[in-house]
Amino acid sequence: MTAKRIDLNSDVGESFGVWRRGNDEALMPSLTSASIACGWHGGDPQVMRRTVRLAKAHGVRVGAHPGFPDLLGFGRRPMQLSPGEARDYLLYQIGALWAFIKAEGMRLQHVKPHGALYHMAASDRLLSEAIAGAIAEVDPTLILVGPPGSALLSAGQGAGLRTAQEGFGDRTYNEDGSLVSRSVPGALLTDPDALVDQVLLMIEGKVRAITGRMIPIAVDTVCLHGDTPDAPAFATRLRERLALAGVEAVSLEELLVDQVS
Amino acid sequence: MTAKRIDLNSDVGESFGVWRRGNDEALMPSLTSASIACGWHGGDPQVMRRTVRLAKAHGVRVGAHPGFPDLLGFGRRPMQLSPGEARDYLLYQIGALWAFIKAEGMRLQHVKPHGALYHMAASDRLLSEAIAGAIAEVDPTLILVGPPGSALLSAGQGAGLRTAQEGFGDRTYNEDGSLVSRSVPGALLTDPDALVDQVLLMIEGKVRAITGRMIPIAVDTVCLHGDTPDAPAFATRLRERLALAGVEAVSLEELLVDQVS
Amino acid sequence: MTAKRIDLNSDVGESFGVWRRGNDEALMPSLTSASIACGWHGGDPQVMRRTVRLAKAHGVRVGAHPGFPDLLGFGRRPMQLSPGEARDYLLYQIGALWAFIKAEGMRLQHVKPHGALYHMAASDRLLSEAIAGAIAEVDPTLILVGPPGSALLSAGQGAGLRTAQEGFGDRTYNEDGSLVSRSVPGALLTDPDALVDQVLLMIEGKVRAITGRMIPIAVDTVCLHGDTPDAPAFATRLRERLALAGVEAVSLEELLVDQVS
Amino acid sequence: MTAKRIDLNSDVGESFGVWRRGNDEALMPSLTSASIACGWHGGDPQVMRRTVRLAKAHGVRVGAHPGFPDLLGFGRRPMQLSPGEARDYLLYQIGALWAFIKAEGMRLQHVKPHGALYHMAASDRLLSEAIAGAIAEVDPTLILVGPPGSALLSAGQGAGLRTAQEGFGDRTYNEDGSLVSRSVPGALLTDPDALVDQVLLMIEGKVRAITGRMIPIAVDTVCLHGDTPDAPAFATRLRERLALAGVEAVSLEELLVDQVS
DSSP states (O other): OOOEEEEEEEEEOOOBTTBOOSOHHHHGGGOSEEEEEOSSSSOOHHHHHHHHHHHHHTTOEEEEEOOOSOTTTTTOSOBOOOHHHHHHHHHHHHHHHHHHHHHTTOOEEEEOOOHHHHHHHTTOHHHHHHHHHHHHHHOTTOEEEEOTTOHHHHHHHHTTOEEEEEEETTBOBOTTSOBOOTTSTTOBOOOHHHHHHHHHHHHTTEEEOTTSOEEEOOOSEEEOOOSSTTHHHHHHHHHHHHHHTTEEEOOHHHHTTTSOO | OOOEEEEEEEEEOOOBTTBOOSOHHHHGGGOSEEEEEOSSSSOOHHHHHHHHHHHHHTTOEEEEEOOOSOTTTTTOSOBOOOHHHHHHHHHHHHHHHHHHHHHTTOOEEEEOOOHHHHHHHTTOHHHHHHHHHHHHHHOTTOEEEEOTTOHHHHHHHHTTOEEEEEEETTBOBOTTSOBOOTTSTTOBOOOHHHHHHHHHHHHTTEEEOTTSOEEEOOOSEEEEOOSSTTHHHHHHHHHHHHHHTTEEEOOHHHHTTTSOO | OOOEEEEEEEEEOOOBTTBOOSOHHHHGGGOSEEEEEOSSSSOOHHHHHHHHHHHHHTTOEEEEEOOOSOTTTTTOSOBOOOHHHHHHHHHHHHHHHHHHHHHTTOOEEEEOOOHHHHHHHTTOHHHHHHHHHHHHHHOTTOEEEEOTTOHHHHHHHHTTOEEEEEEETTBOBOTTSOBOOTTSTTOBOOOHHHHHHHHHHHHTTEEEOTTSOEEEOOOSEEEOOOSSTTHHHHHHHHHHHHHHTTEEEOOHHHHTTTSOO | OOOEEEEEEEEEOOOBTTBOOSOHHHHGGGOSEEEEEOSSSSOOHHHHHHHHHHHHHTTOEEEEEOOOSOTTTTTOSOBOOOHHHHHHHHHHHHHHHHHHHHHTTOOEEEEOOOHHHHHHHTTOHHHHHHHHHHHHHHOTTOEEEEOTTOHHHHHHHHTTOEEEEEEETTBOBOTTSOBOOTTSTTOBOOOHHHHHHHHHHHHTTEEEOTTSOEEEOOOSEEEOOOSSTTHHHHHHHHHHHHHHTTEEEOOHHHHTTTSOO
């Protein structure tokens, strides 16, 4: 019998200049993978350096978290890019982060698009192919993280990349497996125990949709949001409950080691 | 007897978005090395891609041309950065360009700071050490390009990098080997033949200072400016005169192959 | 019998930093109104100053040409803004230009959204109301320029603004009065005489659609594009042909003097 | 006998996009003047709107707080601008803020340069004249805020502006009246009572230099920093102590009503 395993990732390195965001120091010890902003929607070179070092100090694997060229909107506003623009914007950001990872003697593990880019790519085939193409160009051994069943992960597989399906512990789902829009009441789970329960269900391959019906979902990694004051406490608690349930938290690299790249 | 050899470099990829600058297509065939802007003072991801491809098509070796975070001022205005800021800004830009070079199957050859960063580093030891340190962190086999006898090249040597001394065919020199400030009358050579003559002198290890006195100068690479309408014609003429004079134009990598890195 | 009158406007001041765009100096003498970029999609403070002075020197009335916060994409890429964001982004840009107009002793005449903002507002009621609301807040005597029959001009009228209907001499129209997409063959008129003929037709209140059918169109101002090398020559010729046809070129302010604001 | 009066100002509106900075809501009730960031070193259009409204709600007079084009460095890094650049950058930012003030039915009271621009202007005559010139161009009734005895205030007087001398309650002074550099131990006063004492001394026209010697200083306005967690509590306390000491807190406009503009 195989032990149950899951990757725990978070979007980190989102501070910019004098402005702080998130609490990466407190959250990092609970993670197995960290997705680091690359300076376009958040992050800057000094924040990138600090965040890579912090991940290294805690043995956390790192990935690039590229976004739209929209610092003012934190990359959360849909923008219409051509596939060529998207491809080159991804390359630029992945490369920029790569330099810090190289300087700190680490290896890049994965790429996870940020914000509106992530959500648009979930259903946009051309955009997804551009993203996957950029990743394959720079390093075909990288893992592409995206929503289960998305155009993004299909494009990743089409480009020969390993892919990881991401679930959200604090978001509710529609019956078709998509996320309930943030504007809908009940879209966000705020009770810590409910979050942990949802993560444990996801590891079993299922989640209770907002309608109450249990639906199947396949999840390799669970995203922990770091931008709430109690995120670190929640993450600690999640790690404890996972341990009690016999679930091992491992990096994507370890989890997908057998996936053909 | 060794054949005389020189590298011919130019700053390219300085267009941004809808705005064009320079005439890279016409200039590239005359170069042996190209220094590509990295999106901070000029250039953008799509321009970087195009420029790397253009260099590849002409067999021209490529380097990173990082600058200050000052698009509005084209990186030409002195800014006071801490060494830590400078180091991380360099890493970011080198990494961003690296991704395009990797995607196009090329290898990065050199790094040459741009504009005010280049000129400040010429005499600022702390800034130069930050620049050299960033390059050594990302790839210690890279070549650092700077002014002959500068703090920048000393720092490069101190960091174990190979270094290349750069001369300017179209700028006049003071007796101490420094460039005459652009604000001084006679700072710029505009007669094409005078430029070619100066380059040929530099290859012989000397240059006539603005005072008229001949001074020694050691030059591995000559910078051709591409932002004048007649730059491509001049570059073609220079290549012809170099050939007639028995001077071989080779990339920095070929030129410095014997330099201990 | 009333003389026929038309305003001739162009988008100017689109240079940025060291990068030049358009040929404002040559075009300005042919204009009666100038729409000046405000630094977000193009333009910068020094370009704004120069352009305001240039308009003043030629007796050309000036307006603000605000766009999306997307310098890299020249404001041509659709972005999804909330009405509150759009309103405040407009205010910011109008105010910035206002300062230069005030410094040069002129008065702001109109506001014309740029690029994707203009095209999205043509059919987006909420976005148009945000734009019109911003203009009314800063100065309710300003004229809002937009496409004939658009949501933008309706919103302007709803906010109590004077509005001006804009035609394009060099773009072809669909039968419903909308512009043929640039991606469709025949979308752009390139023959100078065909352009002039279309402008003269527009002044008569009609235009030949791409299908060949003549359709009605009401136009207060015709937009001359300045980003082609022959734009100034074309503009001069247009002014001559207008004069021959007894059409007077006047600013929007003169044209709309009787419109209730 | 005239009642003692002082203006209390703070730099506000320094949040940007999703990033918060300072606690303007808590601090505003204690202020008589607010200097609002204009989007270049901090602030954005929505933050500017919110901040203007907040000031209005508390009856606080507003001024522009323009800075260098350096969001990444929060305008704190010296940059070398030409006088023409400085003048146009000031105009742009003042105009942008003006639009929000106009929209909210307020009037702009003052201009206070930010960060490195403020400190460089203190001793740089050309830069100061550029700043003062921009303000005079846009509205000669505005008040220019700067360090006592600085080149900045001299330039303001030369341009016919009213000027206000600013003291810092939480910074120590050298014997020549300049601020002790932040890098020197003892540069910052952190004890709330010591701060209040220094402000009360300043109102009396003197301050104890870091050497211990009492020196004369003339102060119209005292700057309260809002970027520390306890800033609002300190501000409240200061207002109470001022009231006890019979000092009236009034806006710069009220304070300087008799100064010839």
